[in-house]
Amino acid sequence: MRYELLGPLRVSGARGQSLLTAPKTEVLLASLLIGAGRVTTKDQLINELWRENPPRQSTAALHVYVCQLRKLLTSLGGPTDAISTRVPGYLLRVQEGELDLHDFQRLSASGRALHRARRYEEAVDDLEAALAVYRGPVLDGVGEGPIVSGFATWAEQERLDCEELSIDAHIALGRHQEIRSRLSTLTTQYPLREAFYRQLMLVLYRSERQAEALQVYQQAREVLRSELGLEPCRSLRKLHQAILVSDQVLDLSMAS
Structure with missing residues (x-):
C-alpha cells in the first residue's frame, strides 16, 4: 500500500488508486494516518468527524465508517487487518515505505545531519528530495478538526524549515x-x-x-x-x- 498525506489525501495499492471523495472517509483515514502506529481514541475521531454536532449514536456511526474504510483498503489490495480495534479506539498499521510522511522525515533528518557535517552537496540532494515529497497544500479540503488542522500546520512548518536549510546549503556551495x-x-x-x-x-x-x-x-x-x-x-x-x-x-x- 501507499498512503500520501503531504498534498491531497491519496491511497493506492496493487489493485488501484483512490482519491477518497467521501468527506467523512477522508477525515477518518487522514486522522488514522496522522496517528499511524498508535491508537487514536474514539472520542478523538468523533470530534474530528462531527466537531460540536455528533449524531446521537456517534460510536455506532464511527464503527460504520471504519468498516467502510476497511473495505476500501482491502479493495485496493491492502491487508484485512490494516485497521485494528484497540481500546480505547483504532490503530492503523503502515509498513516501511508506505507513508509519504515517513519518507519526508527520513530524508529531512538525513539532510540535516549532512548539513551539520558540512557535506553540503549531499545535504542538498536529501533536502530537495524531501521537499519533492510534498505535492501541494497538505490535506487541502480534508476537514477542519484539531487532528487534521494541527498536522497541516506542523507539516507546513517542517516544509519551510527544510526549504530554509536546503537554501543554506546552496548558499554554502556558492549557488x-x-x-x-x-x-x-x-x-x-x-x-x-x-x-x-x-x-x-x-x-x-x-x-x-x-x-x-x-x-x-x-x-x-x-x-x-x-x-x-x-x-x-x-x-x-x-x-x-x-x-x-x-x-x-x-x-x-x-x-x-
Missing part, C-alpha cells in the same frame, strides 16, 4: 544565481519569515547587487512594522549593517 529567484518568490509567499529575507540579502550581496540587498532589508522592515509592529530580528539588522559597510565577513558563511 547564488541559481537560488535568487527562488528566494524572491519565498519572501513574497511568506513575508513574515525573516530567514528568507536574510538569505536573499546575502545572495544579492554576493552577486554584486548591494543596493538590491539593502532594498530587501527595507522591504522586510516595512512588512514587519506594518504587520507585527516589530523591528527586524537581530541577525537581519546585523546583516544589514555588514552590507552597508561591505564587511569582509560576508565573504565567509553567514548563511547558517
